[in-house]
Amino acid sequence: MSKIWLITRREYLTRVRNKTFLLSTFLFPLVIILFIVGSVLISTQTHTRQRIAVIDANGYFKDYLKSDSSISFDFTPGLDTLNYAKHGCTAVMIIPVLPEGQRTIYRLKYKTQLSLAGRGDLEHRVDEAIVDHMIYEKTTISRGRLDSLRNTSHIAELATFEDNGKTARASNQGMSFAVGYVSGILIYLLTFIYGAMVMRGVMEEKTNRIAEVVVSSVKPFQLMMGKITGIGAVGLTQFLMWIVLVVGLAVAAQGFVSAETWKEVQEVQQASQMGNASAAGHVSDAANRIYAINSAVDSANLGVVVVLFFFYFIGGYLFYSALFAAVGSAVNEDPQEAQSLMMPITLPVIFSFFIMTAAVQDPGGPLAVWASIVPFSSPIVMMARIPFGIPTTVAWWQLGLSMLLLILGFLGTVWMAGRIYRTGILMYGKKPTWKTMWKWAFRAS
Amino acid sequence: MNILEVKDLRKTFATQTAVDQLSFELEQGSIFGLLGPNGAGKTTLIRMITGIFYPESGSITFEGRPFAALKDSIRIGYMPEERGLYKKMKIGEQAIYLAQLKGLSRQEATRRVKDWFARFEMQSWWNKKVEDLSKGMGQKLQFVTTVLHEPKLIILDEPFSGLDPVNSNLIKEEIYSLAKKGASIIFSTHRMEQVEEICDHIILMNRGKKILDGTVSGVKQEFKENEFRITLDSPAVIDPDTNIFQVLESDDTHFRVQISKGFRPNDVLRYFIDRGHGITSFTEILPSLNDIFIKLVEGTPNARQFHRI
Numbered sequence: 001m002s003k004i005w006l007i008t009r010r011e012y013l014t015r016v017r018n019k020t021f022l023l024s025t026f027l028f029p030l031v032i033i034l035f036i037v038g039s040v041l042i043s044t045q046t047h048t049r050q051r052i053a054v055i056d057a058n059g060y061f062k063d064y065l066k067s068d069s070s071i072s073f074d075f076t077p078g079l080d081t082l083n084y085a086k087h088g089c090t091a092v093m094i095i096p097v098l099p100e101g102q103r104t105i106y107r108l109k110y111k112t113q114l115s116l117a118g119r120g121d122l123e124h125r126v127d128e129a130i131v132d133h134m135i136y137e138k139t140t141i142s143r144g145r146l147d148s149l150r151n152t153s154h155i156a157e158l159a160t161f162e163d164n165g166k167t168a169r170a171s172n173q174g175m176s177f178a179v180g181y182v183s184g185i186l187i188y189l190l191t192f193i194y195g196a197m198v199m200r201g202v203m204e205e206k207t208n209r210i211a212e213v214v215v216s217s218v219k220p221f222q223l224m225m226g227k228i229t230g231i232g233a234v235g236l237t238q239f240l241m242w243i244v245l246v247v248g249l250a251v252a253a254q255g256f257v258s259a260e261t262w263k264e265v266q267e268v269q270q271a272s273q274m275g276n277a278s279a280a281g282h283v284s285d286a287a288n289r290i291y292a293i294n295s296a297v298d299s300a301n302l303g304v305v306v307v308l309f310f311f312y313f314i315g316g317y318l319f320y321s322a323l324f325a326a327v328g329s330a331v332n333e334d335p336q337e338a339q340s341l342m343m344p345i346t347l348p349v350i351f352s353f354f355i356m357t358a359a360v361q362d363p364g365g366p367l368a369v370w371a372s373i374v375p376f377s378s379p380i381v382m383m384a385r386i387p388f389g390i391p392t393t394v395a396w397w398q399l400g401l402s403m404l405l406l407i408l409g410f411l412g413t414v415w416m417a418g419r420i421y422r423t424g425i426l427m428y429g430k431k432p433t434w435k436t437m438w439k440w441a442f443r444a445s
Numbered sequence: 446m447n448i449l450e451v452k453d454l455r456k457t458f459a460t461q462t463a464v465d466q467l468s469f470e471l472e473q474g475s476i477f478g479l480l481g482p483n484g485a486g487k488t489t490l491i492r493m494i495t496g497i498f499y500p501e502s503g504s505i506t507f508e509g510r511p512f513a514a515l516k517d518s519i520r521i522g523y524m525p526e527e528r529g530l531y532k533k534m535k536i537g538e539q540a541i542y543l544a545q546l547k548g549l550s551r552q553e554a555t556r557r558v559k560d561w562f563a564r565f566e567m568q569s570w571w572n573k574k575v576e577d578l579s580k581g582m583g584q585k586l587q588f589v590t591t592v593l594h595e596p597k598l599i600i601l602d603e604p605f606s607g608l609d610p611v612n613s614n615l616i617k618e619e620i621y622s623l624a625k626k627g628a629s630i631i632f633s634t635h636r637m638e639q640v641e642e643i644c645d646h647i648i649l650m651n652r653g654k655k656i657l658d659g660t661v662s663g664v665k666q667e668f669k670e671n672e673f674r675i676t677l678d679s680p681a682v683i684d685p686d687t688n689i690f691q692v693l694e695s696d697d698t699h700f701r702v703q704i705s706k707g708f709r710p711n712d713v714l715r716y717f718i719d720r721g722h723g724i725t726s727f728t729e730i731l732p733s734l735n736d737i738f739i740k741l742v743e744g745t746p747n748a749r750q751f752h753r754i
Contacts, residue, residue, distance in 0.1 A: 006545050014534060209529035213590070216495040216523045217546040219515070426497065
């Protein structure tokens with residue numbers, strides 16, 4: 001045991017003392033933030049402006065179709081399917097006479113494809129124009145009255161609550177989605193980063209032939225476990241530093257908020273608890289925004305998320321890093337060999353990532369549920385589901401079973417990897433296949 | 446007393462028998478040469494003695510008790526042929542770490558590392574990294590880490606490769622002094638002149654089996670071909686009909702002769718004395734270990750590296 005500790009200590013200290021450790025600790029969150037901000041920016045910026053020429057055989061769309069910044073309509077006479085592009089339009093919509101009580105097809109010809117959301121938006125506008133036209137035609141209501149009714153009808157706002165039996169907690173789908181997505185991506189990245197670190201460490205020991213010196217003093221299993229726990233401790237240290245960084249930044253940010261605004265924030269809070277959002281209508285924008293952030297953070301249940309994140313990070317790390325260690329012990333100097341042997345390990349991780357992206361959209365779906373229980377994918381997928389609430393979205397039995405299976409899973413992979421490792425670490429020459437590694441793992445000792 | 450007794454040791458891998466019913470004994474304080482061509486099974490044998498591999502059958506007795514790899518590892522020092530050190534780790538730290546793995550306390554390890562570094566004039570290296578060392582310096586460091594915990598049994602696989610003559614001698618002196626202090630040394634090498642110089646006892650392995658076992662002088666006696674070199678004070682013409690010896694080489698006054706069966710060196714001397722020649726020197730030519738090994742392993746598939754240079 002003390003020898004594992006010695007090895008852990010060395011693995012930990014040599015990495016933490018390294019300058020690249022500090023650098024990567026601070027660069028990694030920066031890269032993640034840039035990545036998230038960048039992808040959000042790109043997804044909002046790519047919303048292209050559509051200018052659609054309309055050829056209307058009914059004659060009334062001109063009065064009802066509403067243009068705005070994302071889609072505008074052009075009713076200039078003389079526009080047709082041949083010259084619309086010349087007039088600066090991105091598409092031309094041909095609406096034939098629409099007889100009542102019969103579904104009729106209208107067409108859109110385009111140079112620039114509409115996005116999926118853009119298509120839904122366009123359909124909605126055309127439908128609304130038809131409804132408006134019908135109401136105006138069939139009733140005695142005036143145009144002005146109809147428009148003002150429409151404008152003043154936006155008075156209901158949906159708030160969702162998670163039912164926890166006696167209490168209910170305000171929930172925020174957007175925040176749960178974001179926290180789940182970020183947690184899933186983090187576990188995915190960390191599994192690869194630290195798994196690869198373990199593999200490179202093992203390969204280094206093997207190619208340097210230091211392994212032979214060390215295993216004449218300690219058991220190969222101790223050497224492998226020491227490496228895994230040492231690098232795992234590096235990961236935890238890094239993660240703790242990130243938490244300190246985030247909490248520190250949050251506290252610093254709060255320091256910039258004036259006492260006045262805090263008071264207003266409390267007012268908003270009280271008002272919203274009484275179920276009357278407009279009562280606090282006089283408070284400043286800043287207070288409203290802070291309240292929104294605070295309630296979103298509350299709704300994501302960050303305490304539980306962080307604790308479980310630690311569990312799934314450690315569990316997933318042990319599960320996969322043991323396999324990475326086994327691969328590292330089997331290959332020789334050539335990194336190409338490692339690539340091909342890594343495939344069976346990286347594939348389930350990548351699959352888990354894709355399942356995770358689906359799980360944040362539908363955290364209660366059967367795929368998400370089962371993938372969050374099976375230990376191959378549970379660290380990534382379960383972390384994407386947890387922010388949606390325990391025990392509402394994630395039932396207690398699912399969480400319990402998932403954690404139990406993950407513990408059994410990593411005990412299994414560590415055991416198997418230990419057996420591959422002790423043979424592989426001293427084996428030079430031909431690259432082993434998965435079949436021979438399987439034999440190393442399961443033959444009688 | 447024998448520090449190590451190996452009996453009927455056997456280890457097979459999927460395709461071949463690496464060590465086949467091998468037995469030998471190692472006396473305390475002696476320097477033991479383990480010889481054999483590449484692929485003879487030396488490394489496998491050493492790995493079993495160091496507890497890295499478990500033997501399939503047979504027994505290893507260490508200091509009179511059955512060998513227990515984990516408990517005895519502090520009493521064994523092993524320097525593998527392929528040197529192994531952490532490239533990015535500072536040298537002092539590294540030596541202390543390896544000694545701690547053997548079971549020394551941190552204080553004790555630090556004290557001994559400082560001691561050895563002083564003896565090898567390596568103090569200034571303490572904070573250097575292994576990747577900054579030359580091959581020879583790395584070798585010295587590796588030797589220090591091997592003997593730091595004062596093992597009773599030291600196993601050295603090609604300890605002199607890459608060392609210049611000065612450092613070679615330094616290590617050689619240390620080996621002698623360790624043996625004098627009671628450590629037993631197993632010395633595995635291809636370099637026969639070093640074996641002749643250093644080893645008391647040798648075994649030769651080929652294809653997993655022991656094919657020779659004895660002291661260096663004993664082996665030479667066993668394989669000698671009764672050849673002598675004789676120098677005379679005046680030119681001589683040898684009677685072609687003599688059956689006492691055969692002339693292998695000659696110029697006027699120097700002869701290399703092989704004594705025929707049933708005759709003794711005295712008969713050769715008498716032959717020349719009877720003919721009135723003065724003898725200025727007469728020496729026996731013993732075969733070199735290299736010759737013996739070439740003779741023994743020649744023709745087997747693994748004998749390549751023993752070709753005469």
